[in-house]
Amino acid sequence: MLRVDKILVAPLPPLSFTVANGECLAVEGPSGSGKSRLLRAIADLEAARGHVFLDGAERGEMRAPAWRRLVRYAATEPMWWTETARAAFPPPPNPARSPTSSALAGLLADLALDPALLDKPVSDLSTGERQRLAFARAVIDSPRVLLLDEPTNGLDAASQARVEILIQRELKAGRSVVLASHDALQIDRLADTRLQLARPATLPRATPASDTARTQRGWQP
Amino acid sequence: MTAYIPLSVIELALASILVVANGMISVAYGLRLERSLAVASLRMVLQLGIVALALKFIFAQTNPVWTLLFVTIMAVATIAEVIMRQERRLKGWRALLLSASPAFLAGLVTTLIALLLIQPQPWYAPRFLLPILGMLVGNSLSGVALVLDTITGAASRERRVIEARLALGATRHQAFEDILRRGLRTGLMPVLNGMAAAGIVSLPGMMTGQILAGVDPVEAAKYQIMIMFLIAGATAIGVVAGGFAAVHLLTDERHRLRLDRLTAPSE
Structure with missing residues (x-):
C-alpha cells in the first residue's frame, strides 16, 4: 500500500492520501496544476517535504534507486537514449529473479508490438510504438506502485484499449496505480478514487487521510 | 651551434607591423575585429612584460x-x-x-x-x-x-x-x-x-x-x-x-x- 502523508508540492496545499494494493487513484486537474510534479515527488525525483510510505517503509529508509524500482514513475513523453529499445530496458537487479524473455514477449504481444521492434533503431519507430514500448519498460520489472503520467498520450483507440487492459491487469496483480490523465472517460474506466488538483489556495476535493499530526517516521497504518 | 641572440625593442616594433596589417584588413572588410585585436595585442604585451619582470625578480630571490x-x-x-x-x-x-x-x-x-x-x-x-x-x-x-x-x-x-x-x-x-x-x-x-x-x-x-x-x-x-x-x-x-x-x-x-x-x- 502506498501512503502519502502531507507531501508538499508548492503551490499546492499539503496532500495526504492512501492507495491500497489493487487500487487506482486518478489525479485530475488542468494543465499546470501540478499533476506531474506530484507524481515525480512521490517517485522522489523531485524534492518535496512530507512522507511517502510503501507498506510502512518511508522512502528515506531505502536508497533512492531502490525506491524508484518499487515506485515507478512513467513520464508522458517516453525517452529513449540508446540505439535500440532493448538496450534501454532496465537491467535486472537480481538475475535469478529477472523477467524471463517469455514474460517480455507476452507483454509485447498484449501491446500488439512485434518483438523485432526491440532491436530496430529507436528513431525508426513510430510515436505510438515508442509510447507502448515505454509502458512495457515501466512494468517489466514488476514495480509495486505505478505512477502513470498520461500513459495513453498519442495512442490510437485500439492501442489505448490495450494499455488500459494491461493497467487493469497490474491492478488485479495487486499493484497500486496513481494515474494522471486529462481523459475523463479513461478515469471513469480505471479509477477507484479521485484526487482533484484545483487552483492553488483552494483545498483539493478528496483528501482521504485526515490531517492530524502524524508526521513521525515509521508511522504504521 | 650559435648562441642565444637577444632581441631589441626595434625588432619587436617591426614585428608588430604585421598586427597593424591585420587590423587594416579588418577595417577594409568591415570585420569589426580591430578593437578586439588591439585590446588582445596590448593585453598580451602587458601580461608577458609583467610576468617576465615578476619572474626575473623571483629568480633573484633566495x-x-x-x-x-x-x-x-x-x-x-x-x-x-x-x-x-x-x-x-x-x-x-x-x-x-x-x-x-x-x-x-x-x-x-x-x-x-x-x-x-x-x-x-x-x-x-x-x-x-x-x-x-x-x-x-x-x-x-x-x-x-x-x-x-x-x-x-x-x-x-x-x-x-x-x-x-x-x-x-x-x-x-x-x-x-x-x-x-x-x-x-x-x-x-x-x-x-x-x-x-x-x-x-x-x-x-x-x-x-x-x-x-x-x-x-x-x-x-x-x-x-x-x-x-x-x-x-x-x-x-x-x-x-x-x-x-x-x-x-x-x-x-x-x-x-x-x-x-x-x-x-x-x-
Whole structure:
C-alpha cells in the first residue's frame, strides 16, 4: 500500500492520501496544476517535504534507486537514449529473479508490438510504438506502485484499449496505480478514487487521510 | 651551434607591423575585429612584460616565499579562468571551487612529479617550478573547462533522458554515464590531438624556445617528450576529477537531477 502523508508540492496545499494494493487513484486537474510534479515527488525525483510510505517503509529508509524500482514513475513523453529499445530496458537487479524473455514477449504481444521492434533503431519507430514500448519498460520489472503520467498520450483507440487492459491487469496483480490523465472517460474506466488538483489556495476535493499530526517516521497504518 | 641572440625593442616594433596589417584588413572588410585585436595585442604585451619582470625578480630571490606567492596567484587565476569559460555555472562558491580546482591541483601534482624527475637544486627552484607548472596547469585548465561545460550543457539539454533513467532505478552515475563519457572525451581530445601532431604539423613551443636558446635539438626533444607525457597526465587527472565533481554537484544524495544548482546560460 502506498501512503502519502502531507507531501508538499508548492503551490499546492499539503496532500495526504492512501492507495491500497489493487487500487487506482486518478489525479485530475488542468494543465499546470501540478499533476506531474506530484507524481515525480512521490517517485522522489523531485524534492518535496512530507512522507511517502510503501507498506510502512518511508522512502528515506531505502536508497533512492531502490525506491524508484518499487515506485515507478512513467513520464508522458517516453525517452529513449540508446540505439535500440532493448538496450534501454532496465537491467535486472537480481538475475535469478529477472523477467524471463517469455514474460517480455507476452507483454509485447498484449501491446500488439512485434518483438523485432526491440532491436530496430529507436528513431525508426513510430510515436505510438515508442509510447507502448515505454509502458512495457515501466512494468517489466514488476514495480509495486505505478505512477502513470498520461500513459495513453498519442495512442490510437485500439492501442489505448490495450494499455488500459494491461493497467487493469497490474491492478488485479495487486499493484497500486496513481494515474494522471486529462481523459475523463479513461478515469471513469480505471479509477477507484479521485484526487482533484484545483487552483492553488483552494483545498483539493478528496483528501482521504485526515490531517492530524502524524508526521513521525515509521508511522504504521 | 650559435648562441642565444637577444632581441631589441626595434625588432619587436617591426614585428608588430604585421598586427597593424591585420587590423587594416579588418577595417577594409568591415570585420569589426580591430578593437578586439588591439585590446588582445596590448593585453598580451602587458601580461608577458609583467610576468617576465615578476619572474626575473623571483629568480633573484633566495626566499621561496616569493615562489609560493606566484603559485598562489596562478591558482586563483586558473580557477577564475575555468569559471569564466562556463556557459552555465554552478551556484555557490563551494561548488565552483570544487569543480574548478582540479584544473590547478592536477597541474600541481604533475609538476611535483616533473621536479622529482629533473631534480633541480633546490627542488623548488623557481626557474624550473614556475614554467613547468604554468604549462601543465594551462593544459589541464582547458581540459577541465571543456569537461565541465560539456557536462553541464548536456545535463540541461538532456534532463528528460537523465530523469527517465533515474525513474527506472538507475543511480546518478548510471544515469550520467553517457554524458560523463562524452565530457571526458571532449576534455582529453585537444591533448591527444596535440601529441599526435607534435613535430609533424607544429614544433611545440617549448622545444622551439629551447632550440632558439641554443640547446641541442635532441636534448630539446627529450624535454618536450617528458613535458608532453606530463601534460597528458595533468589533463587526464584534472578532467576525470572535474567530470566526477560535476556529476556529483549536479545530483544529490537521493540521486535526483539538480538543475536548480546551475545558473541560466550566460552570453
